[in-house]
Amino acid sequence: MTRSTRILMSVIYWAFVVYLFVPLILMVMMGFKDSAFIGFPIKAWTFEWYLGVFQDTKVINVFLYSMAIALSTTFLSLVIGTWIASFLGPYKFPGKLIVFALTCLPAVIPGIISAISLRIYARFLDIDPGMMAIILGHTVHNVPFVTLVVMARLATLPKSHIEAARDLGADSIVAFFRVTLPYLRPALIGAGIFCMLLSFDDFVRAFFLGSYQPTLPVLIFAKLRSGMSPEINAISTVVLVMTAILGIWAERSMRRMNKGTE
Amino acid sequence: MMGTDDRKAIVHIDNVGKSFGKTRAIDNLDMKIMAGEFVTFLGPSGCGKSTTLRILGGFERPDQGRVILDGVDVTNRPPNKRDVNMVFQDYALFPHMTVGQNIAFGLELKGKSRSETDQRVDALLEFLQLSGFRDRTPDQLSGGQRQRVALARALAPDPKLLLLDEPLGALDAKLRTQVQVELKSIQRRTGKTFFFVTHDQEEALTMSDRIVVMNAGRVEQDGTPEDLYYRPASRFVAEFIGETNLLEGTVRGTKDGTVVIDWNGRNVYGAAHDGDPRPGTAVAASIRPENVICLPEAPADDRALQGRIVSKLFKGNRTSVDIRIDEHDTKTITAYMDPAAADQFAGETVWVTWDKDRLAVLAN
Structure with missing residues (x-):
């Protein structure tokens, strides 16, 4: 690589970084603006909008509601995803590829289409719009991700570990809980956090499957329609910080899993 | 401790056969293994020695024949329901458990009390010179130490038969010689029946009381190391050993x-x-x-x-x-x-x- 191309490459890279972060920086800044309208110039600064977020019981309730959905979804996705991975991974059977493709399908179906079809399906099953419907919708969407991550980890588990457990007196269920599951731990942490972020962040499915009680993205959307105010920036910034922390932690634990155990 | 009655058959492999697809992995194997014996199954890869070991461990079912362990037919019992333990080729130590927890695993599943388990783990750690390593995890150990932990874990439940699947393969040459001596001495001191599988003829000669040479699913020769070396029964044995x-x-x-x-x-x-x-x-x-x-001059007899x-x-x-x-x-x-x-x-x-x-x- 010549000197000029190296310079060009780094310029492109930094331009990309700026493009990526400027909107986020603007969003955080506007949350501190002492005015009801978003936009430059910022004449005065205030913490009021941020304080407001933590005092607004409606926002806090919506946040907790979204958290409850995310946690339930994550739990269900981990159980189902691990279960599918455990029989898709080690066994060979006719039609395995088809089962695998079907498992992955929900991950690639466009959100709006899956949201509409889930809405129709929920009505068909007599599930009322609301928390239950959203949890089921999110779980359908998340299971493929869990399955893929767990399968990848499972493929690196030496067969001899399970055999050693069996040899030492464990039946297949004890062997799964005492040897396989601990081995999957980093994958489950990583996949779990990813599930939480996917669920917490989702707008389309929550919008179609929800009742009058909004999730956080739906609430932000509703507030946007009544006009942009720095309050939205403040809410968004709080969510951004929390998800970023979770995301970085997930990434790190996934990386540890790859070097991890011998 | 056993070893007083050397004539008691602890294992009877009764006319066992096993095929994988069209390959005949074991062809009518019939033999007895005596209590306290160090038996080595020796042969090139694919000769059926590992399949025999896995049948004894319960990881494979024979197509025909029976496995009798101490008078009881265990042919159809899963690995967790037979008094046989195994040292795996890659040791298969549980990476999320400490050395102590690894060794205690089989004892806990046997329903031993905590104090009994503790004592047994301590005794084994001392016996195998691992005393300071109880709280380490397997990735903090050297190859030789891991091998000893695997041995301790397999010995812990006091099995009637110990299976060893090429456990020295991962060690370097110098350590291997040392471990051969150790293994033999451990076998003598515990009086356990060792069923050792290897493709390394030198390993087999050094440690075994008895060597069974296998080739293409059949027993070529079954005898002491000296028998095999000086009185090979077939061309295959003569060429394979030394x-x-x-x-x-x-x-x-x-x-x-x-x-x-x-x-x-x-x-x-x-x-x-x-x-x-x-x-x-x-x-x-x-x-x-x-x-x-070799003589520099013609000797008196006419045989040179x-x-x-x-x-x-x-x-x-x-x-x-x-x-x-x-x-x-x-x-x-x-x-x-x-x-x-x-x-x-x-x-x-x-x-x-x-x-x-x-x-x-x-x-x-």
Whole structure:
């Protein structure tokens, strides 16, 4: 690589970084603006909008509601995803590829289409719009991700570990809980956090499957329609910080899993 | 502790057969393993030794036959329902558990009390010189230490039979020699029955009370290390174990246990260990290089063969000498000599002879 191309490459890279972060920086800044309208110039600064977020019981309730959905979804996705991975991974059977493709399908179906079809399906099953419907919708969407991550980890588990457990007196269920599951731990942490972020962040499915009680993205959307105010920036910034922390932690634990155990 | 009654059969492999697809992995294997014995199954990869081990462990079901463990038919029992434990080739230590937890695993599942488990783990750690390592995890151990932890874990539930699946393969050469000695001494001190599988003939010779050589699913020979080395039953065994010279010829006759073979028109003298072969049959005979005696002059008896030294290779502890007997035949006889003795052969001419009991006439 010549000197000029190296310079060009780094310029492109930094331009990309700026493009990526400027909107986020603007969003955080506007949350501190002492005015009801978003936009430059910022004449005065205030913490009021941020304080407001933590005092607004409606926002806090919506946040907790979204958290409850995310946690339930994550739990269900981990159980189902691990279960599918455990029989898709080690066994060979006719039609395995088809089962695998079907498992992955929900991950690639466009959100709006899956949201509409889930809405129709929920009505068909007599599930009322609301928390239950959203949890089921999110779980359908998340299971493929869990399955893929767990399968990848499972493929690196030496067969001899399970055999050693069996040899030492464990039946297949004890062997799964005492040897396989601990081995999957980093994958489950990583996949779990990813599930939480996917669920917490989702707008389309929550919008179609929800009742009058909004999730956080739906609430932000509703507030946007009544006009942009720095309050939205403040809410968004709080969510951004929390998800970023979770995301970085997930990434790190996934990386540890790859070097991890011998 | 066992070992007082060496004649008791702890395992009976009763006419066991196993195929994978069209491959016959084990062909009608029938044998008894005595309590306290160190038995090695030796053979090239794919010979059926590992399949035998996995059948004993309960990881494979035989297509036919039974496995009797201490008088009980365990053929259809899963691994967790038989008193057999295994040391795996990759040790298979649980990475998320400490050394102590690994060793305690089998004891806990047997329903032993915590204090009993604790005591047994401590005793095993001390026995295998791992005392300071109880709270370490497997990735903090060296290869040799891991191997000992795997051994401790398999010994912990006090199995009737211990299976060892090439457990020295992952160690470097120097450590391996040391571990061979240790393993043998551990086996002697515990009095346990060891069923060892390897493709390494030197390992087998060093440690075993008894070696079973397998080839293509069948037993080629079953005997002591000395039997196998000096009295191989077949050409396969002679070639698989150690270095050897194979002489192919026809039997001229037998007299007082001495077999006379016509080898390229010369008489060579050997001994048959499996019944005298009939005159006129084509046979192969095996003589180890260290049993070939080289003389600078013709000896008094007429049994020595005159030859020409074609190469001398200094190997440190010995000199390997290749001798051509027949100028029309490219085949040579290899002899090992003391390097100092090898220097005495200034010229090329040499007389080759051997103790006739050392030339094993092989059944074809």
